[in-house]
Amino acid sequence: MEPRVWTSVKKSFRKCLLSGVVLLLGLLFCFAPSSSCQASEATYQMTEAELTRLEDNLNELSKINSEQEILLGEQQKQLNDSEKSLEKANEKLSEADKEYKLLRNQMSDLEKELNDQQTLLETARLSFEKFEKEENAKKSRLKQERNFAYFVCAALAIWAASK
Numbered sequence: 001m002e003p004r005v006w007t008s009v010k011k012s013f014r015k016c017l018l019s020g021v022v023l024l025l026g027l028l029f030c031f032a033p034s035s036s037c038q039a040s041e042a043t044y045q046m047t048e049a050e051l052t053r054l055e056d057n058l059n060e061l062s063k064i065n066s067e068q069e070i071l072l073g074e075q076q077k078q079l080n081d082s083e084k085s086l087e088k089a090n091e092k093l094s095e096a097d098k099e100y101k102l103l104r105n106q107m108s109d110l111e112k113e114l115n116d117q118q119t120l121l122e123t124a125r126l127s128f129e130k131f132e133k134e135e136n137a138k139k140s141r142l143k144q145e146r147n148f149a150y151f152v153c154a155a156l157a158i159w160a161a162s163k
Contacts, residue, residue: 046054
């Protein structure tokens, strides 16, 4: 046989073999028992004491669940009350903060006014000291003039008495 013909025979044989395997697998799945494909549920047997114990546990869990729900309700109420209290406290804090800022501004204004008054008072003190020095100088000058006038009068009186 020629190599070309031999290759063609090999390909035909492979196709035939593959078709046969697919056909066999299809038949196998069609005739397989259905119980192997389905999931079966397990069945358990229980005594009456076990059933009673299970029911008691269920009732106990139900009771605990009810108590927990009541407790949860109370805690939610407390949480709501706490949130309301917190909200009120935050509002009061906000108002206090506004009042604090207002008072701080007023204090700043008063400090500025106090500084202005102190500056004016210092200026008045300096003016008074200057005035006092001027007055003392005037008094001293007038005293000197008076004493000079007394001296001149005394000298004139002595001169007039000597003539």
